[in-house]
Amino acid sequence: MNNIVARDVMSRNPITEDSGESVIRAAQIMRDKGISSILVLKNNVVEGIVTERDLVTKIVSKGLDPAKITLGEIMSSPLISINEDTPLELVAELMWKNKIRRLPVKRENVIVGILTENDIVRISPGLIEITREISGDKNYQLIAGLHGICDRCHEYSNNLVYRAGKYYCELCYSDIISSLNE
Ligand SMILES: [Zn+2]
Numbered sequence: 001m002n003n004i005v006a007r008d009v010m011s012r013n014p015i016t017e018d019s020g021e022s023v024i025r026a027a028q029i030m031r032d033k034g035i036s037s038i039l040v041l042k043n044n045v046v047e048g049i050v051t052e053r054d055l056v057t058k059i060v061s062k063g064l065d066p067a068k069i070t071l072g073e074i075m076s077s078p079l080i081s082i083n084e085d086t087p088l089e090l091v092a093e094l095m096w097k098n099k100i101r102r103l104p105v106k107r108e109n110v111i112v113g114i115l116t117e118n119d120i121v122r123i124s125p126g127l128i129e130i131t132r133e134i135s136g137d138k139n140y141q142l143i144a145g146l147h148g149i150c151d152r153c154h155e156y157s158n159n160l161v162y163r164a165g166k167y168y169c170e171l172c173y174s175d176i177i178s179s180l181n182e
Contacts, residue, residue, distance in 0.1 A: 006091055007084040009123050010105045010113030016041050019048070019072030023059055026050060026071055037102055039111060040075040046104065046111045048075030053148050056156050081106050084113070092120055101148070121165050152176075 016039045017026055026038050030052065037051040050071050058074040059066050081104040082091055095101060095117055105113040148160050150169035157169035168176065 004088045004123065005084065006082055006086045006088070006103075006105045006115050007113070009088065009119045010084070010115040011119070012113050014039050014104065014111065014114040016046065016111075017071055018042075019070060019075065021071050023050075023055065023066040023069045023071060023074060027055055027066060036116070037114065038071070039079075039104060039114070040071045040077075042072065046079060048072075048077030048079055049102070049104065050075050051102065056149070061156070079104060081111065082115070083107070088120060088124065091115060092117075095120075 015029060015033060015035055017029065019040050019042045030036065030038060037049055039046050040048040040050055048071075054074050054076065055066070058064075059069060080094070080098060080100065082094065084105050084107045086094075086105075091103065095103065101117040103115050104111045105115055148157065148167060149155070150157050150160065150172055151166040152168055152172040152175075155169055159170055160167040161170060161173040162168075163173065163176070
């Protein structure tokens, strides 16, 4: 883990879209490119981020028409970002403390990449859990309030549990734990 920084792990050339673009267009781009977030530009400056989770929580769950909503209306802003030289340990801690799973990476104020929690798990499977322990959360496997899609049943959950590189809803997690105990 020594000396690994954001630049070593990030995906380069993150996908951006103008804030006036429709949500449905952004969803198509995410699907076609196999990505889970889009950075949102306003006057060619990155202003926010829209993730798959936003599509579920801000559009689908409210029955809104994704053709009529723009990215600017649902983006998360202001954007927390990191410098490309930020050590991976700090990145993991920042994600944990802010309950976010991806961070744009900057070089001299220009966004040059994006780093997801999955990228960190791939490089260092223990780091996220270690960070949670250090953060003083006794029940560190439970990520209170982290919203997203369960990796097992693919249902939306607002209280995902992290275990061995995957996220589970509480129901699936208790299934797994009880099957381990049998
Ligand atoms: Zn589940």
